[in-house]
Amino acid sequence: MASFKPAFKPAGLLLLAFCITGLLYHFYHFIITPPFPPEPQTSIPKILWWKLGPKGKTPKIDAWTTTCIKLNPSHTARFYDDAKSDAYVASTFASQPDIVSTYLALTIPILKADLLRYLFLLDQGGVWFDLDVSCESPIDTWIPAAFKDKANLVVGWEFDSGWDFGFVRQFATWAILAKPGLSHLALTVDNIVAGLHQAAEKHNTDIAGLKLDMIGDVVDMTGPRRFTNSVYESLEKYQNVTVDVESLAELKEPRLVGDVLILPGYAFAAGSNKYTYEVPKPLVTHHYAGSWKNEHGGEEGG
Numbered sequence: 445m446a447s448f449k450p451a452f453k454p455a456g457l458l459l460l461a462f463c464i465t466g467l468l469y470h471f472y473h474f475i476i477t478p479p480f481p482p483e484p485q486t487s488i489p490k491i492l493w494w495k496l497g498p499k500g501k502t503p504k505i506d507a508w509t510t511t512c513i514k515l516n517p518s519h520t521a522r523f524y525d526d527a528k529s530d531a532y533v534a535s536t537f538a539s540q541p542d543i544v545s546t547y548l549a550l551t552i553p554i555l556k557a558d559l560l561r562y563l564f565l566l567d568q569g570g571v572w573f574d575l576d577v578s579c580e581s582p583i584d585t586w587i588p589a590a591f592k593d594k595a596n597l598v599v600g601w602e603f604d605s606g607w608d609f610g611f612v613r614q615f616a617t618w619a620i621l622a623k624p625g626l627s628h629l630a631l632t633v634d635n636i637v638a639g640l641h642q643a644a645e646k647h648n649t650d651i652a653g654l655k656l657d658m659i660g661d662v663v664d665m666t667g668p669r670r671f672t673n674s675v676y677e678s679l680e681k682y683q684n685v686t687v688d689v690e691s692l693a694e695l696k697e698p699r700l701v702g703d704v705l706i707l708p709g710y711a712f713a714a715g716s717n718k719y720t721y722e723v724p725k726p727l728v729t730h731h732y733a734g735s736w737k738n739e740h741g742g743e744e745g746g
């Protein structure tokens with residue numbers, strides 16, 4: 445026994461150290477503030493991100509996305525289908541296994557497509573577009589010179605003007621511009637992963653077992669309201685900026701809040717806003733193809 449002990453002890457300690465390391469690793473993003481401070485960088489990467497559905501590039505999708513590609517010849521266009529997205533998330537976020545396992549287990553296409561855009565932008569930054577968005581002017585002209593260095597995240601109001609306001613303002617998520625590694629996107633992702641786990645627990649299932657009718661409103665789970673609220677939360681948490689939404693209502697020109705540039709409703713959502721005065725031309729047009737708005741939460745077939 446006596447001769448066995450010395451050999452056993454180091455092994456036990458090693459095992460203990462191994463377990464603690466594993467636990468720390470597992471809870472890393474819960475106990476340590478996200479490793480994504482708002483790093484000032486020179487510009488938003490010239491990458492255009494799109495996620496293709498099972499039907500691929502239909503003629504309409506091709507026409508819309510081509511307007512953005514043609515207007516931005518110095519940008520790199522990247523189209524990801526389901527398989528390529530899964531592989532991308534699995535390798536890029538390997539150090540955050542909760543993100544990977546949640547993303548891969550999800551079966552509802554709109555939830556995956558929502559989460560994917562935040563992951564692309566968190567990892568590499570660039571410009572996310574939904575497939576039913578066409579561009580009206582070059583991206584390089586979208587950010588006024590005064591904000592070029594300060595704006596780490598660029599978003600546009602969805603419903604902002606001409607409404608009888610009985611609802612909360614939200615950022616459109618069909619067009620988002622970001623520098624890489626922003627806490628805003630890290631927190632959005634964390635909140636979504638936590639929200640999906642809560643919904644699964646509530647319905648006595650796991651992520652793979654989640655159905656559209658279990659997750660409440662998509663807008664709140666992964667969509668614009670989740671994104672908007674997470675950005676507010678991150679501004680407050682990491683930049684000590686309290687967002688006073690009333691002061692940002694009916695914007696006539698872009699407004700910087702912390703490092704977030706908010707564009708007026710006419711920029712990304714001209715079709716959702718009415719103005720009693722003349723406003724500049726829209727930057728993009730959203731065509732509301734809305735293929736996810738069915739009981740399956742995504743394109744059928746394929």
Ligand SMILES: *[C@@H]1O[C@H](CO)[C@@H](O)[C@H](O)[C@H]1NC(C)=O
Binds near residue numbers: 684
């Ligand atoms: C946060 O902002 C408030 C109000 O502007 C200010 O009083 C406070 O000192 C700030 N806190 C930090 C930690 O910067």
